Amino acid sequence: RVRKWRKMIGVGGRDWKHYVRRKPDVVKRRIRKGIPDCLRGVVWQLISGSRDLLLLNPGVYEQLVVYETSASELDIIRDISRTFPSHVFFQQRHGPGQRSLYNVLKAYSVFDRDVGYVQGMGFVAGLLLLYMSEEDAFWLLVALLKGAVHPPLEGLYLVGLPLVKQFLFQLDCIVKEQLPKLGEHFSTEMINPSMYASQWFITVFSSSFPFQLSLRIWDVFLFEGPEIVFQIGIAVLKHCHDDLVKLPFERLMHALRNFPEDAMNPDVLLPLAFSIKVSKCLQESKDKYEKKKLK
Amino acid sequence: MASGGGYGDASQKVDYVFKVVLIGDSAVGKSQILSRFARNEFTLDSKATIGVEFQTRTMVIQHKTVKAQIWDTAGQERYRAVTSAYYRGAVGAMLVYDITKRQTFDHIPRWLEELRGHADKNIVIILIGNKSDLEDQRAVPTEDAKEFAQQEGLFFLETSALQATNVEEAFLTVLTEIFNIVNKKTLVAGGEDEQANGGGNTASLTGKKIVVPGPGQVIPEKRVCCSS
Numbered sequence: 001r002v003r004k005w006r007k008m009i010g011v012g013g014r015d016w017k018h019y020v021r022r023k024p025d026v027v028k029r030r031i032r033k034g035i036p037d038c039l040r041g042v043v044w045q046l047i048s049g050s051r052d053l054l055l056l057n058p059g060v061y062e063q064l065v066v067y068e069t070s071a072s073e074l075d076i077i078r079d080i081s082r083t084f085p086s087h088v089f090f091q092q093r094h095g096p097g098q099r100s101l102y103n104v105l106k107a108y109s110v111f112d113r114d115v116g117y118v119q120g121m122g123f124v125a126g127l128l129l130l131y132m133s134e135e136d137a138f139w140l141l142v143a144l145l146k147g148a149v150h151p152p153l154e155g156l157y158l159v160g161l162p163l164v165k166q167f168l169f170q171l172d173c174i175v176k177e178q179l180p181k182l183g184e185h186f187s188t189e190m191i192n193p194s195m196y197a198s199q200w201f202i203t204v205f206s207s208s209f210p211f212q213l214s215l216r217i218w219d220v221f222l223f224e225g226p227e228i229v230f231q232i233g234i235a236v237l238k239h240c241h242d243d244l245v246k247l248p249f250e251r252l253m254h255a256l257r258n259f260p261e262d263a264m265n266p267d268v269l270l271p272l273a274f275s276i277k278v279s280k281c282l283q284e285s286k287d288k289y290e291k292k293k294l295k
Numbered sequence: 296m297a298s299g300g301g302y303g304d305a306s307q308k309v310d311y312v313f314k315v316v317l318i319g320d321s322a323v324g325k326s327q328i329l330s331r332f333a334r335n336e337f338t339l340d341s342k343a344t345i346g347v348e349f350q351t352r353t354m355v356i357q358h359k360t361v362k363a364q365i366w367d368t369a370g371q372e373r374y375r376a377v378t379s380a381y382y383r384g385a386v387g388a389m390l391v392y393d394i395t396k397r398q399t400f401d402h403i404p405r406w407l408e409e410l411r412g413h414a415d416k417n418i419v420i421i422l423i424g425n426k427s428d429l430e431d432q433r434a435v436p437t438e439d440a441k442e443f444a445q446q447e448g449l450f451f452l453e454t455s456a457l458q459a460t461n462v463e464e465a466f467l468t469v470l471t472e473i474f475n476i477v478n479k480k481t482l483v484a485g486g487e488d489e490q491a492n493g494g495g496n497t498a499s500l501t502g503k504k505i506v507v508p509g510p511g512q513v514i515p516e517k518r519v520c521c522s523s
Contacts, residue, residue, distance in 0.1 A: 075371070078322045085340030119321065119371045120345045161376045194377055198346030207345055250364070253349045 041131035049148030072117035083122035173285035319391035321370035327456035
């Protein structure tokens with residue numbers, strides 16, 4: 001499998017674009033099966049468009065890290081030891097993991113002063129740093145938030161968290177449409193998506209789901225875009241549906257943060273997620289949200 | 296007086312459910328205070344809270360069973376866009392700062408303003424100076440905080456979630472005060488719109504009356520008991 005992947009990428013990634021253009025469905029299918037761990041870092045950079053950004057902007061990252069100061073420095077430092085605290089790479093105080101994490105977050109907070117630093121970005125940057133260098137992780141963050149191949153996600157972190165609010169609204173609509181019984185149960189128990197899904201969106205599942213599952217979600221997320229976040233969300237709820245509909249408020253709150261092990265198995269959850277169609281509902285709910293905002 | 300309840304999923308009948316929010320700057324120890332209170336735990340490698348977290352604990356106050364539903368919020372200012380909705384319907388607030396970080400105390404007036412803007416006027420508030428185990432790094436004198444609390448009409452305690460000092464007392468102070476208010480005033484059942492984040496049947500103090508959304512204390516029975 002790794003050999004197939006290597007061929008697809010080519011030396012230094014030179015065959016990648018050509019391959020994707022020629023056989024997009026093959027690429028999509030292979031990514032959905034999971035990118036081999038040893039190639040994950042390279043492939044993530046290729047599919048997110050961050051590789052191109054890096055090549056277009058030589059020296060920029062170093063400039064941001066070394067010469068600029070950020071108003072968020074203290075905020076970032078305060079959270080460094082509270083990001084993946086039990087992961088061996090980030091555990092050591094002032095160790096290489098924590099230093100890289102600080103540098104990437106600081107660089108981003110200078111690069112985009114409107115976003116600056118927001119709690120949650122650390123989990124995203126941390127996940128990336130396990131697979132690539134600081135500079136590569138920085139540009140991938142830029143690609144995601146500024147929208148290199150998919151719509152920009154900076155609204156997840158801008159003042160007012162506008163995109164978080166929109167996504168939560170959309171999730172609510174999709175739950176009600178696709179899992180009506182559960183949607184009704186949530187309404188009765190006064191559960192709304194902000195109580196359980198804020199983290200899903202803000203960290204793209206990197207802070208709350210098991211690591212191996214997050215990686216598989218990120219493979220697809222980077223290639224296909226944020227739709228997968230909704231598909232995964234609905235898939236989890238669907239998988240646990242029959243239990244969830246029976247639970248009263250408090251136990252629901254607990255269950256929505258502590259999914260059973262079988263629900264967290266990537267080979268169970270991902271196929272289920274792919275079978276869920278959300279694009280139409282996403283578009284409709286987005287229109288509805290925008291209308292509501294105007295009012 | 297009051298005595299503590301179990302930490303587990305109590306299945307006894309509940310007389311009252313009170314919604315309480317934990318607020319204050321980032322990294323002052325809100326989540327640690329909550330896990331100490333709700334589960335008697337302290338996590339050495341704790342994660343920053345993203346959005347909101349939720350825990351409950353049931354206690355006995357003056358022979359009545361009181362359940363606290365506690366919402367723990369992310370401290371960073373930008374998160375108020377999603378967390379301030381949780382103030383609604385809260386009857387108690389724990390306003391936390393870190394005694395070793397002056398700035399977290401200096402921000403307390405802003406948090407109070409935030410609370411008074413979004414929460415019920417009669418909400419019971421306690422000011423909490425956490426990390427009292429770090430006496431050698433103290434940056435906020437107890438007297439300053441005490442004086443401030445007095446001026447603003449807040450309860451005040453210094454706690455250590457790490458050493459489990461005063462955490463229980465802090466919650467008891469708030470819950471007992473709410474309990475007394477609820478008992479003193481007329482109970483009015485009403486169908487208040489608690490759609491946003493009310494989280495079910497919490498008593499809320501509105502104006503001079505106590506409004507218990509839904510059919511008053513009957514609900515907790517149905518809601519809490521049963522279920523294995």
